[in-house]
Amino acid sequence: MTIHIYNTLTGKKERLEPLEPNHVKLYVCGITSYDFCHIGHARSALAFDMIVKYLRYRNYKVTYVRNFTDIDDKIINRAAEQNTSSFELADRFIHEFYTDMDRLGIDRPDMEPKATEHIQEMVQIISELIDKGMAYQAGNDVYYAVETFSEYGKLSRRNLEDMQAGARISVNEMKRNPMDFVLWKGSKPGEPKWDSPWGEGRPGWHIECSAMSRKYLGNTFDIHGGGKDLIFPHHENEIAQSEGANGCSFVKTWIHHGFVTIRDEKMSKSLNNFLTIRDLLEHYHPEILRFFVFSTHYRNPLDFSELAMQDATAGLERLYAAIAAVDALTTDGRSDSDSVITDKDRQQMLSIEERFQKAMDNDFNSAQAQSVLFDAAKSINRILQGLPPEPASDDLVFLHATRDLVKKLAAIMGLLEEDAQTFLDAQKQKMLSAIDMDEVTIDNLIEERRLARSTKNWARSDEIRDELLAHNIELKDGPEGTSWTVKRTS
RNA sequence: GGCGGCGUAGCCAAGUGGCCAAGGCAGUGGUCUGCAAAACCAUUAUUCAGCGGUUCGACUCCGCUCGCCGCCUCCA
Numbered sequence: 168m169t170i171h172i173y174n175t176l177t178g179k180k181e182r183l184e185p186l187e188p189n190h191v192k193l194y195v196c197g198i199t200s201y202d203f204c205h206i207g208h209a210r211s212a213l214a215f216d217m218i219v220k221y222l223r224y225r226n227y228k229v230t231y232v233r234n235f236t237d238i239d240d241k242i243i244n245r246a247a248e249q250n251t252s253s254f255e256l257a258d259r260f261i262h263e264f265y266t267d268m269d270r271l272g273i274d275r276p277d278m279e280p281k282a283t284e285h286i287q288e289m290v291q292i293i294s295e296l297i298d299k300g301m302a303y304q305a306g307n308d309v310y311y312a313v314e315t316f317s318e319y320g321k322l323s324r325r326n327l328e329d330m331q332a333g334a335r336i337s338v339n340e341m342k343r344n345p346m347d348f349v350l351w352k353g354s355k356p357g358e359p360k361w362d363s364p365w366g367e368g369r370p371g372w373h374i375e376c377s378a379m380s381r382k383y384l385g386n387t388f389d390i391h392g393g394g395k396d397l398i399f400p401h402h403e404n405e406i407a408q409s410e411g412a413n414g415c416s417f418v419k420t421w422i423h424h425g426f427v428t429i430r431d432e433k434m435s436k437s438l439n440n441f442l443t444i445r446d447l448l449e450h451y452h453p454e455i456l457r458f459f460v461f462s463t464h465y466r467n468p469l470d471f472s473e474l475a476m477q478d479a480t481a482g483l484e485r486l487y488a489a490i491a492a493v494d495a496l497t498t499d500g501r502s503d504s505d506s507v508i509t510d511k512d513r514q515q516m517l518s519i520e521e522r523f524q525k526a527m528d529n530d531f532n533s534a535q536a537q538s539v540l541f542d543a544a545k546s547i548n549r550i551l552q553g554l555p556p557e558p559a560s561d562d563l564v565f566l567h568a569t570r571d572l573v574k575k576l577a578a579i580m581g582l583l584e585e586d587a588q589t590f591l592d593a594q595k596q597k598m599l600s601a602i603d604m605d606e607v608t609i610d611n612l613i614e615e616r617r618l619a620r621s622t623k624n625w626a627r628s629d630e631i632r633d634e635l636l637a638h639n640i641e642l643k644d645g646p647e648g649t650s651w652t653v654k655r656t657s
Numbered sequence: 658g659g660c661g662g663c664g665u666a667g668c669c670a671a672g673u674g675g676c677c678a679a680g681g682c683a684g685u686g687g688u689c690u691g692c693a694a695a696a697c698c699a700u701u702a703u704u705c706a707g708c709g710g711u712u713c714g715a716c717u718c719c720g721c722u723c724g725c726c727g728c729c730u731c732c733a
Contacts (some may be wrong), residue, residue, distance in 0.1 A: 171673080178661095180673070198733080211733040241731070323728075329659045330729065372731090394733030398661090401732090425662090426733075431726065434733095462681075463670065468663080468726075478669060478682045485681080488695085526671085526679095535671050538680030545697085552689090552697050625691055632693070643694050652694085 170225065170528045172390070173466060175398060175421040176322055180530055185389050186419065190228040192388035193219065194380045194418075196397055197279070199236040200260035201245045204267050205441040206456070206471060207427045207434050211394055213457060213581070214424045214465045214531075216273045218392075220579045221527050231276040232383050234376060235261055238283050238369055243358055253359050254283070267444040271453045272581045280379045282370065286361045288378035289370045293350045293363075295412045305341035307353020307366050313346045316407045322421060323399035348404050350374050373404040377412070380405075386413040392422040395466075424465045431470055442471065451476055452594070454582055458483045461533035461580045477655065482541075483582065484594060486573075489544035491587035492551050493570040500560035507553040508562050512546055516569050519543050523576045533580055540582075543573045598653030604638045613642070613649050 170183040185191045195215050198208055222229050237257035246256040293309055296302035301315040313319045313327060320326050327346055349371040354360035360367040380388065409417040426433045434441040447456060459479035463469045519539055526535035547569055577583035612631050619627040632642050639654045
C-alpha cells in the first residue's frame with residue numbers, strides 16, 4: 168500500500184514518491200506573528216502535525232520546515248498602535264504561538280526560519296529575477312513582472328485576463344501590469360528597514376518563502392502546504408518567484424487544508440467571529456480540540472459549534488473509557504481458564520492497523536481512521552463484557568495488546584496520550600465545577616444510599632438517586648460499589 | 658463577472674463504479690440491574706439536493722437546474 172495525496176496543482180490524488188527515496192521534504196507557511204492564534208491556525212498546525220506524524224509512522228524521514236513571517240504591514244501597523252517595535256511585537260506573538268502549540272501537543276518542525284533572519288537570501292533571489300528580466304525596479308520598489316512567467320496562474324487555475332476582469336486590483340501606476348506584485352518595498356520614514364541594491368526597504372510577503380525553502384529544502388522539494396486561502400496569491404507568487412529564479416520545478420505536491428467556519432462562514436477578523444486557541448482551551452481539553460479537528464477530512468470545511476465540541480467530548484471519552492477499563496484489569500490471569508475471545512474478535516484486532524493505514528494512506532483521511540478506533544473500542548468493550556472474574560491470561564494479553572495498538576494509532580492524531588483514568592477524572596472534575604454540588608456531599612449521599620440498599624430500602628435508595636440526578640449526577644452501581652458521573656446537559 | 662468546492666439518516670461525518678451506503682452524537686427495543694446508569698446486542702438512509710446522460714451496473718463519471726460556501730484585497 169502506498170500513500171496517496173491530493174495535489175492542488177494537478178487536482179488529483181497522486182501516489183507519494185519523494186524525490187529522494189524515503190525522505191519527504193515539507194514546507195508549510197506559518198503565521199504572521201502580530202496577534203494571538205485562532206482555531207484556524209490550530210487546524211493548520213494540527214493537520215500538518217498529523218501528516219508528519221503519519222509519514223514518520225510509515226517510516227519516511229521527514230524534514231519539516233515552517234516559517235514565521237515576522238515583518239509585514241500588519242505587524243508594523245499593530246506595533247505602531249501599541250507603541251512598540253515590530254521586532255518586539257513579532258517576538259512576543261511568536262512566544263504566544265509556542266505557548267498555544269505546546270498546549271496542543273504539536274511537535275516542533277525541524278526548522279522554523281524567520282523572515283527577518285533571511286533578508287540576504289531574499290535580496291539574492293530578487294537580484295536573480297532582475298538579472299533574468301523577470302523583475303524590475305520602479306521608484307523604491309521592486310516588482311515581479313507576471314507576464315514574464317508564462318505559467319502564472321497554474322496553481323489557482325486562472326489566467327491574467329480573467330483576474331484583471333475581476334477589477335479588484337488596486338491601481339498602482341508604478342506597475343507594468345496590474346497583477347505584478349511587490350518583491351521589495353522601499354521603506355517610509357520610521358519603518359523597519361534593511362539595506363539593498365534598491366535602497367533601504369523591506370521584503371514583500373511572498374519572497375520569504377521562496378528564499379527560505381530554497382535555503383533549507385533546495386530548489387525543488389516534495390510538499391508545500393498551507394490554508395486554502397494561500398493558494399492565491401501567495402503560493403501562486405511563490406511558484407512564479409522560485410521557478411522564475413531557479414529555472415526548475417518548485418514543488419511537486421501542494422497540500423491545502425480547508426477553513427474553520429462558524430455557522431458555515433469563514434472565521435475572520437472583519438466578521439469578528441474568530442475564537443482564539445486559548446479561549447477554547449479554557450473550556451476544552453486540548454485532545455478534544457484535536458479529536459474535533461480530525462473528525463473531518465482536512466480539505467473540507469470544519470464548522471465549529473458548541474454542539475460539535477460536545478460530540479467530540481463524548482466520542483473521546485468513549486475511547487478513553489475503553490482504555491481505562493483495560494488499564495484497570497489485572498495483568499495475571501489464570502492459565503487454565505477458557506478464552507472468551509472469538510476468532511472474529513482476533514481477526515478484527517488484526518485488521519485494525521491495516522484499516523487505519525488504508526484510511527490514512529488515502530489522503531490522510533483521519534475521519535475514517537477515527538472510525539477504526541471506535542470499532543476497536545467496541546471490540547474491547549464486548550470482550551470485557553464477557554470476561555469472567557478470573558480471566559484467562561491469554562485473553563488479558565490480547566486485551567492489553569489491543570489497547571496498546573489503539574493508543575499507538577491514536578497517537579498519530581495526538582489522541583489518547585494521557586493516562587485514561589486521569590483524563591476521565593479530570594473531565595469529571597471539570598463537569599463538577601460547573602454544577603452546584605461538591606464531592607463530599609455526593610459521597611455522603613452515596614454512603615447513605617448504600618446503607619438503604621443494604622436493607623433493601625429501595626424507596627430511599629431511589630430517592631437519593633433522583634435527588635442526585637436532579638443535580639446532574641448520575642450513579643452507576645458496580646460490583647465494587649457505586650461510582651458517579653456528571654451528566655452532560657443540552 | 659471569472660475560478661474552485663460543497664449538498665449523504667434528527668445532528669456531525671466517511672465513502673479511490675459493483676458484497677447489507679463506515680463511524681460518532683441523539684433516538685427506539687432487548688440483555689444486564691432491586692430499579693437505573695454504563696456497556697453490549699438489535700434497530701434507525703430501498704437511498705445519497707433535483708433532473709437527464711454514459712455504463713451490464715453510479716453516492717461515485719458527464720451535462721443541466723436549485724441551494725450553500727470559498728478565492729479573485731490581508732488571511733490558516
